[in-house]
Amino acid sequence: MADKEDPKNGKMGKGKSKVVCGYPLSIFFIVVNEFCERFSYYGMRAVLVLYFKYFLRWDDDLATSIYHTFVALCYLTPILGAIVADSWLGKFKTIIYLSIVYAVGQVAMAVSAIHDITDSDRDGTPDSMTFHIVLSMVGLFLIALGTGGIKPCVAAFGGDQFGEHQDRQRRTFFSVFYLCINGGSLLSTIITPVLRAQECGIYSKQKCYSLAFGVPAALMVVALVVFIIGSGMYYKAEPQGNIMLDVCKCIGFAIKNRYRHRSKQYPKRQHWMDWAEEKYDKLLIAQIKMVLKVLFLYIPLPMFWTLFDQKGSRWTLQATTMDGNFGALVIQPDQMQTVNPILILTLVPIMDSLIYPLIKKCGLNFTPLKRMTVGMLLAAIAFVCAALVQIQIDKTLPTFPSTSQSQLKLLNMGSNSVTVKLPGNDALILPAAQASNDYYMFQAGQIDISFGNPEMTKPVTLGSGQRQTLLIPSTLSDELQMTNDLTSKPQEGNNAIRFVNGMKTAVNVSTAAADFGLIEPFYYSNYSQIKNGKATFTLRSGSQSCEYSTNFGFGSSYTFFIHSTLVFGSNCQDSVTAVEDIKPNSVHMALQIPQYFFITAGEVMFSVTGLEFSYSQAPSNMKAVLQAGWLFTVAIGNFIVLIVAELAKIPKQWAEYVLFASLLVAVCVIFSIMAYFYTYIDPTEIEAQFKKKINEDDEDDKSKPGKAEVEMVKRDSIKCHDEYDKATQTKM
Numbered sequence: 001m002a003d004k005e006d007p008k009n010g011k012m013g014k015g016k017s018k019v020v021c022g023y024p025l026s027i028f029f030i031v032v033n034e035f036c037e038r039f040s041y042y043g044m045r046a047v048l049v050l051y052f053k054y055f056l057r058w059d060d061d062l063a064t065s066i067y068h069t070f071v072a073l074c075y076l077t078p079i080l081g082a083i084v085a086d087s088w089l090g091k092f093k094t095i096i097y098l099s100i101v102y103a104v105g106q107v108a109m110a111v112s113a114i115h116d117i118t119d120s121d122r123d124g125t126p127d128s129m130t131f132h133i134v135l136s137m138v139g140l141f142l143i144a145l146g147t148g149g150i151k152p153c154v155a156a157f158g159g160d161q162f163g164e165h166q167d168r169q170r171r172t173f174f175s176v177f178y179l180c181i182n183g184g185s186l187l188s189t190i191i192t193p194v195l196r197a198q199e200c201g202i203y204s205k206q207k208c209y210s211l212a213f214g215v216p217a218a219l220m221v222v223a224l225v226v227f228i229i230g231s232g233m234y235y236k237a238e239p240q241g242n243i244m245l246d247v248c249k250c251i252g253f254a255i256k257n258r259y260r261h262r263s264k265q266y267p268k269r270q271h272w273m274d275w276a277e278e279k280y281d282k283l284l285i286a287q288i289k290m291v292l293k294v295l296f297l298y299i300p301l302p303m304f305w306t307l308f309d310q311k312g313s314r315w316t317l318q319a320t321t322m323d324g325n326f327g328a329l330v331i332q333p334d335q336m337q338t339v340n341p342i343l344i345l346t347l348v349p350i351m352d353s354l355i356y357p358l359i360k361k362c363g364l365n366f367t368p369l370k371r372m373t374v375g376m377l378l379a380a381i382a383f384v385c386a387a388l389v390q391i392q393i394d395k396t397l398p399t400f401p402s403t404s405q406s407q408l409k410l411l412n413m414g415s416n417s418v419t420v421k422l423p424g425n426d427a428l429i430l431p432a433a434q435a436s437n438d439y440y441m442f443q444a445g446q447i448d449i450s451f452g453n454p455e456m457t458k459p460v461t462l463g464s465g466q467r468q469t470l471l472i473p474s475t476l477s478d479e480l481q482m483t484n485d486l487t488s489k490p491q492e493g494n495n496a497i498r499f500v501n502g503m504k505t506a507v508n509v510s511t512a513a514a515d516f517g518l519i520e521p522f523y524y525s526n527y528s529q530i531k532n533g534k535a536t537f538t539l540r541s542g543s544q545s546c547e548y549s550t551n552f553g554f555g556s557s558y559t560f561f562i563h564s565t566l567v568f569g570s571n572c573q574d575s576v577t578a579v580e581d582i583k584p585n586s587v588h589m590a591l592q593i594p595q596y597f598f599i600t601a602g603e604v605m606f607s608v609t610g611l612e613f614s615y616s617q618a619p620s621n622m623k624a625v626l627q628a629g630w631l632f633t634v635a636i637g638n639f640i641v642l643i644v645a646e647l648a649k650i651p652k653q654w655a656e657y658v659l660f661a662s663l664l665v666a667v668c669v670i671f672s673i674m675a676y677f678y679t680y681i682d683p684t685e686i687e688a689q690f691k692k693k694i695n696e697d698d699e700d701d702k703s704k705p706g707k708a709e710v711e712m713v714k715r716d717s718i719k720c721h722d723e724y725d726k727a728t729q730t731k732m
């Protein structure tokens with residue numbers, strides 16, 4: 001051990017670090033390292049899907065699959081990093097080497113996003129996409145290896161810096177560690193999308209993905225440098241040989257030996273791992289028992305992450321059907337996710353300095369496993385809130401036609417009112433340049449529509465499952481035009497806009513974000529996506545133009561009808577009619593705050609506690625391994641989201657939320673039963689007792705030569721069980 005001062009006195013940290021306010025100074029470098037690393041990771045992740053879609057030109061499905069595979073890989077590689085650290089290099093060296101791999105990966109991503117490298121014809125698009133794809137995939141692989149590999153080591157290495165009797169300080173460290181994760185995540189998810197939106201390039205200016213990846217790369221280099229600066233102060237536990245191989249062999253031997261002695265004539269042993277006693281060190285067996293007990297407890301935990309990870313998918317989709325106008329501030333649907341790190345930054349200090357001490361004062365023993373159970377329940381409540389919000393949203397959504405139905409709207413393009421008779425409906429008088437208020441519902445197929453006075457009847461074919469608008473010409477004998485309208489809400493909270501030209505001349509319509517092109521007389525444009533806020537459209541015919549401005553909310557669809565009476569050169573504000581095809585979102589995004597509050601409060605109780613629990617319950621030689629086991633539950637949770645996204649065919653979204661909430665409550669009940677039977681241990685004490693016993697036995701053996709080995713194994717086994725039991729008294 002590299003302690004200069006005795007870590008057991010409770011005043012000092014381990015290693016050569018100075019102590020500031022009871023904390024080893026070395027942890028400052030570790031938390032700053034974590035902040036920079038998480039900035040690097042979450043910043044790169046924030047623009048990754050957009051990079052796939054708009055730079056590599058992948059379709060949505062490929063982009064999201066590769067994205068989720070990458071995220072899952074980032075939480076699988078911790079196992080690799082932990083094995084390397086605990087068995088071979090030690091945590092310090094593993095962090096250094098894998099951070100270099102990580103930084104190289106980030107640099108590869110930044111380079112892969114420089115379009116000029118292969119843009120020999122200088123048209124702004126890469127000529128050899130293969131180069132960019134290969135380089136970015138290599139980059140992502142290195143990043144997954146690096147971020148996952150170092151993650152369990154950094155947390156465990158931080159825990160290692162505390163002395164045996166610094167439990168309180170170590171708990172605070174894990175809270176501060178979590179704050180740094182979320183501080184880095186919050187800043188980077190705000191900053192990197194802004195960097196991406198910049199334009200850069202040598203030959204031509206394009207969206208600056210290289211900068212959006214370059215800054216996270218720089219932060220990773222800073223993380224590495226900061227970590228190296230603290231080098232002289234750290235306590236660096238030595239790796240204890242190929243521990244994972246020993247663990248696997250020992251478990252294998254115990255199983256084989258148990259099987260060989262399955263007959264009733266052999267006395268039972270307390271634990272199946274005790275069947276390895278004939279061949280393996282009792283200390284190793286005790287350590288394996290500690291790890292297996294915790295890993296067994298982890299089995300239900302991925303369900304928490306399955307719900308948690310839907311923040312980024314289902315909840316963001318939910319936000320796209322909501323109104324993000326907060327007065328001075330307009331929130332985009334994907335920006336709602338930043339509420340999570342913001343709440344973490346507020347809730348962690350409140351929990352640590354107010355809620356937990358208050359609970360303690362009330363005489364309640366709020367043990368780590370109880371906290372985790374409550375955390376799971378809070379996540380389930382969050383999903384009930386999400387379901388309630390969804391029910392409100394569903395009430396405001398338009399009714400779209402089923403596959404056998406069809407919906408029809410009427411738009412009078414003429415300058416006189418017209419009487420229209422639709423089958424099964426009263427006669428409708430449609431004023432000039434006006435549309436019917438809503439869609440009429442029919443069974444798909446052909447219907448006859450009568451117009452005007454004297455009446456003329458025309459057959460119209462309605463497509464199954466379609467919404468259509470019938471454009472009624474000013475001269476009723478002219479041909480009827482039918483448009484195909486949207487049958488779902490526009491994506492990402494955007495507004496879907498099109499124009500119908502009621503003039504006798506072609507009109508060109510454009511706005512800063514979209515060009516509707518040249519619209520022929522009595523014809524219509526395609527839909528274009530417009531963001532919320534004010535938009536000004538320029539209507540142009542030849543050299544003449546005028547402007548039409550209007551405000552958009554979120555998720556609406558409009559058909560703008562240009563009157564035949566429009567006069568260019570004057571104000572055309574009154575010569576355009578806005579026909580609302582899909583209402584803007586009316587349920588406010590603020591209603592998502594309660595669900596974010598509950599999931600984040602749940603995360604604080606579940607994840608911060610779980611991180612510390614994984615450290616405190618792990619034997620000294622498998623600290624990183626148990627951290628990796630903890631992170632593995634995040635990976636499995638991510639996989640379940642992927643599978644559920646594929647399989648879930650529940651038609652009502654609110655019902656899916658309730659299903660997830662119920663599943664988590666069921667899992668939570670199972671977990672609380674398992675937790676009830678869990679006895680907390682003090683691994684350091686158990687290890688010390690075993691070592692003492694082994695030393696005593698060695699002395700004994702020297703003084704009493706020739707004692708039968710079998711007898712000794714039996715006696716040791718009984719003694720060690722007693723010691724193990726003594727050190728494992730507290731229950732859930």
Ligand SMILES: C[C@H](N)C(=O)N1CCC[C@H]1C(=O)O
Binds near residue numbers: 181185341603
């Ligand atoms: C950003 C989250 N609030 C968060 O802190 N995490 C999600 C998975 C685990 C943890 C992290 O380490 O990033």
